[in-house]
Amino acid sequence: MALTQDIIDLLGAGVAHQVGGCTKDGRPSLCRGLAAELESDGRLVVILSAETGFEVINAVRDTGRIALNLTLPENYKSISLLGRDAVVSHGGATFHDLVQDRYQKFRAQLDVHGIPPSYTEAWYLRPDEDLVAIRFTPFSARNQTPGPDAGSALALTPR
Amino acid sequence: MNRRMSDDLTLFGVRRMMEGVIPPTLCTASPDRMPNVSYLSLAEYVDPLHIALSFQFFNRSRENVLATKRAALTLDDPYTGAGVILQLEYLRTETEGPVFERLRAKLMGVASHAGMDQVFHLRGADIYRVLELRRVPGRRELPAAEPRVDLATNSRLLSERLANSGELADLLDTLLDGLGELLRIDNAMLWLFDSAQEVLTLLASRGYEVGGAGAEISTGDGIVGTAVREGVPIRVGHMMNMARYARAARDRADALGFEPVLKSEIPLPGLKEPRSQLAVPLRARGRVLGALLVESKHDQHFGYDDEDALMLLCGQFAVAMSLMQPPEPEPPAREPPKAAAQPPAGAAGPAVQLRRYARDNSVFLDDVYLIRGVAGAILWKLVGEYLRSGRREFSNRELRLAPELRLPDVQDNLEVRLLLLQRRLTEQNAAIQLEKAGRGRMRLNVTRPVAMESD
Numbered sequence: 001m002a003l004t005q006d007i008i009d010l011l012g013a014g015v016a017h018q019v020g021g022c023t024k025d026g027r028p029s030l031c032r033g034l035a036a037e038l039e040s041d042g043r044l045v046v047i048l049s050a051e052t053g054f055e056v057i058n059a060v061r062d063t064g065r066i067a068l069n070l071t072l073p074e075n076y077k078s079i080s081l082l083g084r085d086a087v088v089s090h091g092g093a094t095f096h097d098l099v100q101d102r103y104q105k106f107r108a109q110l111d112v113h114g115i116p117p118s119y120t121e122a123w124y125l126r127p128d129e130d131l132v133a134i135r136f137t138p139f140s141a142r143n144q145t146p147g148p149d150a151g152s153a154l155a156l157t158p159r
Numbered sequence: 160m161n162r163r164m165s166d167d168l169t170l171f172g173v174r175r176m177m178e179g180v181i182p183p184t185l186c187t188a189s190p191d192r193m194p195n196v197s198y199l200s201l202a203e204y205v206d207p208l209h210i211a212l213s214f215q216f217f218n219r220s221r222e223n224v225l226a227t228k229r230a231a232l233t234l235d236d237p238y239t240g241a242g243v244i245l246q247l248e249y250l251r252t253e254t255e256g257p258v259f260e261r262l263r264a265k266l267m268g269v270a271s272h273a274g275m276d277q278v279f280h281l282r283g284a285d286i287y288r289v290l291e292l293r294r295v296p297g298r299r300e301l302p303a304a305e306p307r308v309d310l311a312t313n314s315r316l317l318s319e320r321l322a323n324s325g326e327l328a329d330l331l332d333t334l335l336d337g338l339g340e341l342l343r344i345d346n347a348m349l350w351l352f353d354s355a356q357e358v359l360t361l362l363a364s365r366g367y368e369v370g371g372a373g374a375e376i377s378t379g380d381g382i383v384g385t386a387v388r389e390g391v392p393i394r395v396g397h398m399m400n401m402a403r404y405a406r407a408a409r410d411r412a413d414a415l416g417f418e419p420v421l422k423s424e425i426p427l428p429g430l431k432e433p434r435s436q437l438a439v440p441l442r443a444r445g446r447v448l449g450a451l452l453v454e455s456k457h458d459q460h461f462g463y464d465d466e467d468a469l470m471l472l473c474g475q476f477a478v479a480m481s482l483m484q485p486p487e488p489e490p491p492a493r494e495p496p497k498a499a500a501q502p503p504a505g506a507a508g509p510a511v512q513l514r515r516y517a518r519d520n521s522v523f524l525d526d527v528y529l530i531r532g533v534a535g536a537i538l539w540k541l542v543g544e545y546l547r548s549g550r551r552e553f554s555n556r557e558l559r560l561a562p563e564l565r566l567p568d569v570q571d572n573l574e575v576r577l578l579l580l581q582r583r584l585t586e587q588n589a590a591i592q593l594e595k596a597g598r599g600r601m602r603l604n605v606t607r608p609v610a611m612e613s614d
Binding site: 019021022023027029030031032051059065066067068069076080082084121123130142144151 | 184186193198218233241244301
């Protein structure tokens with residue numbers, strides 16, 4: 001399945017990223033992600049810190065299953081993209097510019113809410129060698145905007 | 160293999176991360192290990208091993224938790240950027256009791272802040288056992304904000320002042336003045352619980368344009384009512400819609416069938432747009448006597464430490480208040496009864512009309528609502544006695560024994576009701592005033608002739 005245009009647009013809109021995983025023995029885990037974008041082969045790549053996200057990374061290596069949650073602070077619009085073929089690889093400096101781009105956009109979102117850049121930096125400023133890339137093919141999308149239908153399926157486009 | 164942190168964190172120590180500025184994030188998984196990430200409205204500290212999460216909707220998270228009993232939760236410190244992650248085991252869902260009520264009151268605050276108070280509804284408080292708690296590594300943490308005051312030292316100073324208060328009026332003023340001077344809490348109201356009428360009556364306030372002594376709200380609404388009903392503190396870090404209180408007061412008056420011409424509603428004090436509120440019950444001798452409500456124009460103004468400090472101070476205040484029922488003095492030599500004088504000496508000018516409605520002892524002075532309930536009955540009795548005999552001084556003992564006042568029980572604090580009546584008359588600058596006339600006694604001062612009328 002392919003992402004719809006509004007989901008692709010959301011990726012670059014200044015969203016907060018939350019990444020979830022679960023080990024084979026049923027231990028859920030989550031961490032903040034730093035950036036995500038659609039790659040030319042239709043897979044999503046999500047960047048996270050190896051130090052911060054070690055548990056999620058281990059869970060993804062364990063099962064290949066991943067949930068990437070994207071939430072736009074200005075309106076709480078929130079979606080999750082799910083994968084079951086996730087692969088972990090070193091990220092490094094290749095993703096430096098992408099992380100910076102997402103960080104600047106996210107910071108602008110939080111500025112409006114009175115959260116200072118120094119606070120956002122506490123989450124974002126990671127050395128390049130700490131960046132890890134997880135690639136997966138989204139097979140399902142869920143609406144996670146708070147409300148009674150949080151968790152319900154969103155349509156994706158057939159590839 | 161998972162790395163384990165060796166943080167010496169405690170759930171108690173990370174309570175302030177559950178304040179809601181940055182929503183808690185929950186990860187659950189289906190039985191086939193597909194994760195689901197969602198934001199929560201609220202997380203609430205229960206005890207050193209347990210946490211409560213708001214359950215509002217039957218959604219994917221709910222389905223997963225019921226199936227697997229497992230969840231992971233992250234919390235972010237609203238000041239430093241630090242984060243913690245918790246591994247949780249679902250135990251049960253509570254739909255009543257203090258934890259549920261605390262969550263519900265907070266949710267009401269959050270929802271009204273977002274204009275969603277008619278949509279958000281708390282179905283339950285999900286209680287989880289905390290299996291693990293560790294710090295999120297790799298964050299560049301900021302220094303914690305400077306505390307507003309030295310809460311422990313200044314609370315102790317205020318406690319000492321309260322301990323030196325010998326009279327109820329002094330005790331009350333010491334508390335409310337001390338909140339501003341020592342704890343930098345500039346907006347406060349002290350509410351009394353009337354168990355017979357099931358209402359809360361405002362005894363005194365600080366920091367508002369109107370004092371509001373004698374104003375009433377229903378016990379069923381708002382964070383004050385919840386704090387009294389459940390006997391627990393309620394803290395909301397977001398804007399609270401004070402209109403709820405006004406509506407509660409209005410509803411109560413309507414239910415009692417007041418004639419529309421005579422509005423019995425005393426204007427409620429309160430910030431127009433409070434951003435933080437904390438209601439703390441006044442508990443003593445196994446009973447809840449009322450509640451202190453403090454508020455601020457700033458988000459997250461009151462933390463758990465404020466809650467702890469005010470719980471201690473309000474407990475001390477409540478015990479002192481309940482013990483200030485003075486020992487009954489011997490009946491003093493009464494002033495010799497004077498021949499009924501209309502008006503008694505000292506009262507001059509046009510007459511004021513004191514009207515009572517017997518069904519709830521509400522009393523109006525020149526069509527302006529004054530007070531009701533026991534305080535209203537007391538005023539009616541004192542003025543009646545004054546007009547009959549010219550007597551101006553009365554003992555608390557005779558009021559306590561007066562059958563027409565129907566004081567609810569021996570624990571009912573007559574002193575508090577007299578203080579409330581005294582303050583209400585003072586606020587109204589009424590032609591009838593009440594003042595203390597020694598231990599266990601009071602004096603009526605009437606500056607104009609009075610005509611009494613009852614239905």
